Amino acid sequence: MEEIMPLNKGFVLASRPPAGGKATLDNFAPFEEETGDPGPGEVLVRHAFLSLDPYMRGRMDDGPSYAASQEIGKPMIGATVGEVVASRNPGFSVGDKVLGMGGWRLYARDDAALLRKVDASRAPLQAFLGALGMPGITAWIGMHTIIAPKPGETVVVSAATGAVGSVVGQLAVAAGARAVGIAGGAEKCAYAVKELGFDACLDRHSPTFAADLKAAAPKGIDGLFENAGGRIFGACLRRLNTFARVAICGLISSYEGEETSSLPDLRLVLVRRLRIEGLIVFDRMDLWPQAQADLTALYAGGKLKWRESVSDGLDSAPKAFLDLLAGKNFGKQLVRLP
Amino acid sequence: MEEIMPLNKGFVLASRPPAGGKATLDNFAPFEEETGDPGPGEVLVRHAFLSLDPYMRGRMDDGPSYAASQEIGKPMIGATVGEVVASRNPGFSVGDKVLGMGGWRLYARDDAALLRKVDASRAPLQAFLGALGMPGITAWIGMHTIIAPKPGETVVVSAATGAVGSVVGQLAVAAGARAVGIAGGAEKCAYAVKELGFDACLDRHSPTFAADLKAAAPKGIDGLFENAGGRIFGACLRRLNTFARVAICGLISSYEGEETSSLPDLRLVLVRRLRIEGLIVFDRMDLWPQAQADLTALYAGGKLKWRESVSDGLDSAPKAFLDLLAGKNFGKQLVRLP
Numbered sequence: 001m002e003e004i005m006p007l008n009k010g011f012v013l014a015s016r017p018p019a020g021g022k023a024t025l026d027n028f029a030p031f032e033e034e035t036g037d038p039g040p041g042e043v044l045v046r047h048a049f050l051s052l053d054p055y056m057r058g059r060m061d062d063g064p065s066y067a068a069s070q071e072i073g074k075p076m077i078g079a080t081v082g083e084v085v086a087s088r089n090p091g092f093s094v095g096d097k098v099l100g101m102g103g104w105r106l107y108a109r110d111d112a113a114l115l116r117k118v119d120a121s122r123a124p125l126q127a128f129l130g131a132l133g134m135p136g137i138t139a140w141i142g143m144h145t146i147i148a149p150k151p152g153e154t155v156v157v158s159a160a161t162g163a164v165g166s167v168v169g170q171l172a173v174a175a176g177a178r179a180v181g182i183a184g185g186a187e188k189c190a191y192a193v194k195e196l197g198f199d200a201c202l203d204r205h206s207p208t209f210a211a212d213l214k215a216a217a218p219k220g221i222d223g224l225f226e227n228a229g230g231r232i233f234g235a236c237l238r239r240l241n242t243f244a245r246v247a248i249c250g251l252i253s254s255y256e257g258e259e260t261s262s263l264p265d266l267r268l269v270l271v272r273r274l275r276i277e278g279l280i281v282f283d284r285m286d287l288w289p290q291a292q293a294d295l296t297a298l299y300a301g302g303k304l305k306w307r308e309s310v311s312d313g314l315d316s317a318p319k320a321f322l323d324l325l326a327g328k329n330f331g332k333q334l335v336r337l338p
Numbered sequence: 339m340e341e342i343m344p345l346n347k348g349f350v351l352a353s354r355p356p357a358g359g360k361a362t363l364d365n366f367a368p369f370e371e372e373t374g375d376p377g378p379g380e381v382l383v384r385h386a387f388l389s390l391d392p393y394m395r396g397r398m399d400d401g402p403s404y405a406a407s408q409e410i411g412k413p414m415i416g417a418t419v420g421e422v423v424a425s426r427n428p429g430f431s432v433g434d435k436v437l438g439m440g441g442w443r444l445y446a447r448d449d450a451a452l453l454r455k456v457d458a459s460r461a462p463l464q465a466f467l468g469a470l471g472m473p474g475i476t477a478w479i480g481m482h483t484i485i486a487p488k489p490g491e492t493v494v495v496s497a498a499t500g501a502v503g504s505v506v507g508q509l510a511v512a513a514g515a516r517a518v519g520i521a522g523g524a525e526k527c528a529y530a531v532k533e534l535g536f537d538a539c540l541d542r543h544s545p546t547f548a549a550d551l552k553a554a555a556p557k558g559i560d561g562l563f564e565n566a567g568g569r570i571f572g573a574c575l576r577r578l579n580t581f582a583r584v585a586i587c588g589l590i591s592s593y594e595g596e597e598t599s600s601l602p603d604l605r606l607v608l609v610r611r612l613r614i615e616g617l618i619v620f621d622r623m624d625l626w627p628q629a630q631a632d633l634t635a636l637y638a639g640g641k642l643k644w645r646e647s648v649s650d651g652l653d654s655a656p657k658a659f660l661d662l663l664a665g666k667n668f669g670k671q672l673v674r675l676p
Contacts, residue, residue: 229604233604248604249608250608262603262604263603263604263607263614264601265600265601266600266601269586269601269614270586270587270616270617270618272616273617273618273621274614274615274616275614275615276601276607276613276614277607277611277612277613277614278608278610278611278612278613279611280608280611283581283611
């Protein structure tokens with residue numbers, strides 16, 4: 001007798017934000033569909049957590065980006081963790097915990113080639129969306145292939161309590177470097193120092209930011225891991241040491257046109273022998289196994305912590321995403337599904 | 339009986355150019371001095387050729403640079419090749435051919451630690467000031483540590499017939515890449531293609547430069563070796579491919595404030611995963627032996643050519659230097675001493 005498949009619900013991209021403008025709730029629309037039986041080789045996954053990440057904002061635009069634009073009328077893309085509830089693939093059994101790109105919806109019928117089993121006995125399932133997943137691996141790859149801090153050097157990271165930034169800081173500390181975070185507000189800064197072990201953390205809203213930075217990085221900056229861009233980035237550039245490395249990982253401050261981000265004068269690049277490099281985690285799939293193993297070992301040893309902002313239920317996703325863009329999250333932003 | 343030492347003549351920096359302004363002949367003043375006997379460990383060298391290089395302009399300013407400013411009243415710094423005429427160092431004999439930093443003068447009494455013997459049987463002595471010396475090694479290090487062209491990629495180099503640029507292009511060709519030069523005027527461009535083997539060379543004065551570049555680099559730019567900066571640099575940035583590498587080696591167009599050089603929008607760095615890096619040859623002394631061996635082998639195999647602009651006599655040095663800054667040289671600028 002045929003099993004009754006559950007009704008699927010989710011959100012599509014309904015419209016694009018105006019050029020250079022802010023995304024709004026109207027840009028998303030709910031949808032319902034029959035889940036449908038998995039076809040040959042397919043797996044049906046019930047999502048436990050949906051990941052919300054700043055890169056999604058870039059895909060909502062039509063302009064050039066490193067990834068294809070999100071299509072209008074299609075489910076919003078996004079990483080998900082969940083449990084296999086039906087399988088027509090011999091590699092996956094009902095009950096397996098998996099990481100996928102299921103998008104903003106309750107269920108996904110996935111091509112198994114895009115799914116990866118995760119060992120949920122080693123860490124909470126949602127960690128594979130955060131510190132042990134794409135954001136943590138982004139931090140790891142940037143720190144290993146671009147920043148490569150030496151003991152005693154100073155590493156500055158913006159969006160320091162976010163999913164990427166918090167791992168950057170802890171990797172800097174693990175490497176014997178001085179970790180200086182930049183975050184929005186005193187509460188996040190206190191958390192970065194007290195819980196994550198940063199040596200200092202600066203409030204990006206401080207009217208004396210340049211002086212704060214000078215005090216927190218008295219020997220200048222050797223590595224700058226940039227997640228935000230904008231005015232604060234400019235202040236950091238002025239403190240770069242000779243041979244400094246700058247990883248451009250994200251520019252959340254400019255995703256909605258609030259601040260422009262500019263690079264230093266070319267003469268400074270030459271005089272200081274700066275290295276400035278764009279970083280996209282999917283370019284180095286070859287390093288993912290090593291990164292994940294290293295991060296998992298750090299976590300097991302108590303040297304990798306994180307914080308989560310969890311919003312409850314599928315319907316909370318659009319609002320939680322807008323809050324993420326506004327910096328209202330505190331740690332890795334997740335949506336918990338029932 | 340004591341040998342009579344020759345009278346030394348040279349040029350000192352008499353004054354600095356105005357901030358952002360042009361150097362003039364007035365900035366240099368002749369001097370005469372007793373050469374003096376070499377002290378213990380010292381060597382007296384009679385210069386055969388003096389090298390003139392764009393970096394010297396940076397040292398004439400007082401502002402921050404990667405090297406100390408040239409002191410007012412001191413002989414202009416510069417690389418030299420010549421012959422040992424007196425030695426109180428067991429490592430050097432009269433008649434040895436040596437490379438040093440003797441500066442703008444006929445003779446230098448050198449600390450032997452700063453001298454290097456060169457094998458003048460393998461190449462003309464002055465080659466060790468050009469393609470087989472600092473400029474050639476600059477090209478080699480930039481091409482090996484930053485640009486690293488793969489076969490079929492496109493490498494663009496500005497100041498393409500200069501001492502650095504001409505080697506960059508030939509190394510690109512040797513690596514199987516498409517070499518596109520940028521130079522000032524049809525004569526230099528024809529030379530780059532016909533003699534140096536560039537695949538194409540563009541006149542930087544062309545009113546249709548952007549279109550010329552698109553035609554010469556139809557698949558975009560994978561490596562940009564920048565010696566000039568300015569407006570032309572901006573046009574090149576717009577043609578960079580994903581994963582392009584940009585070596586910032588020199589900014590001759592902005593040394594005298596004619597054009598400002600700006601970097602691409604930070605978003606482009608991220609979207610295209612650009613790598614932009616400042617290059618100073620003295621940072622990688624560890625690579626000099628390998629670079630020099632490789633360049634010498636290319637030369638011996640007929641795959642490394644160059645052209646020289648030679649001005650005659652010490653007194654011609656200031657004018658020849660100003661002409662170099664104005665791009666009037668054609669190939670490596672040298673001053674031949676009697």
